Amino acid sequence: MDSTDLSVLNTTIDWLEAGRRTALATVVETWGSSPRPLGAWLAIRDDGQVVGSVSGGCVEDDLIDRVRNGELANDVPELVTYGVTRDEAARFGLPCGGTVRIVVEPEPDLATLRILRERIASKRLTARELDTCTGRSTLRDATRGDAFSFDGRVMRTIYGPRWRLIVIGAGQLSQYVCDMALATDYELIVVDPREEFAEGLANQAITFRRDMPDDAILDLGVDTHTAIVALTHDPKLDDMALLEALKSPAFYIGAIGSRTNTAKRRERLAMFDLSQHEIDRLHGPVGLFIGARSPAEMAVSILAEITAAKYQVPIVQKRAIAQDDLAQRHDRLDAMSSACSV
Known part of the structure; x- marks a missing residue:
């Protein structure tokens, strides 16, 4: 697991344990040039504090505003797209007219994230599957050959030392x-x-x-x-x-x-x-x-x-x-x- 994303996981758990509302954003699709890989994480606390990155700084400010102002769904994950048009790509600073799609979880499950951290610490490769229609996430064993996937409904991300x-x-x-x-x-x-x-x-x-x-x-x-x-x-x-x-x-x-x-x-x-x-x-x-x-x-x-x-x-x-x-x-x-x- 990328060291940056492990920091996101640890900080997200800390914020949730402290009773802070925290949204978790994950890169699920990119077109053109993209500074962050599929599965990259960004955690956004209710007061606008963040850890991690989904675009290298291009769209984070807009995501922070949306979360802080309550513009995104509050009960189930929401798919957000940036850079569809040339003007939007220029506005958000996406290189070469790139496009990025991000799944934002308004209420990530604390218990699941705790178990995920324990599995990573024990060097167990783990797949986290998120149903974006219900917000329910599950953990499964993974193999080194497994890769990130998103079919429009289920997001499957691989964690641990691949x-x-x-x-x-x-x-x-x-x-x-x-x-x-x-x-x-x-x-x-x-x-x-x-x-x-x-x-x-x-x-x-x-x-x-x-x-x-x-x-x-x-x-x-x-x-x-x-x-x-x-x-x-x-x-x-x-x-x-x-x-x-x-x-x-x-x-x-x-x-x-x-x-x-x-x-x-x-x-x-x-x-x-x-x-x-x-x-x-x-x-x-x-x-x-x-x-x-x-x-x-x-x-x-x-x-x-x-x-x-x-x-x-x-x-x-x-x-x-x-x-x-x-x-x-x-x-x-x-x-x-x-x-x-x-």
Whole structure:
């Protein structure tokens, strides 16, 4: 679940528990350019306070006025459309003449929202189905392949971590990668059997496992919504993970290392039961080239590459400097990462 929408859920529950009338707005359809995805949330309190966004700021003011002035239905959800005409698109600041349709719930059910939050906290993928004719909402189990839908009456929104990132290694670089991944809707699993990292990463949102990387990947049931990145800089651990990861349907598989070390890794992997096609799936050196010099900047480049793979965007930011300079820079970053991990 998007971190922004989780904040909306928490705040909505707080407002309702405090006895404040709160409307919940959800993006259900868009045409043209739209800054917010389907299912994005905006909560509007009776005094005009808001949290979240349904248009990046284009139509929020009008929605706030409608809710505060009682212009929307008070008993059942209402469908509101913005930007149907060129004039309206210009009035509400919708880019490129875009159009957005929003379902506004005047009385979201507090008990249902509480259960939804509990399910998200326990990492259970959940579908919330809202009947816009009655206002009744129900919760059901969902799968990673499920998506938002709206048929004109029933709105079905998916909550919980739909994407998963498995990180091999619990060093400093892994900490930065995990912090950024948590903010971008990933379920985080860190695997590191080394004694010096027995405490794992100090974040309750991260699942820490001390088994061997290959065993963990087999046990976790990798699917097409999973990314795997090996960051220990120890071939014995990273290679073990890659041997199973490259045979899985994971949408991204990467490993830290310079071009020289990556070439040696590919040679080692070819000695096992991996096809050339499977070995070619490996992203290495890991991350986009952005001139990163610190572990935090390296984490930015890694998450950027994973994001590109997630949305099937061509990965081209690997060629910004000469081959020899790039290899030397990655060797320096490798040394830096190793130093930060001890």
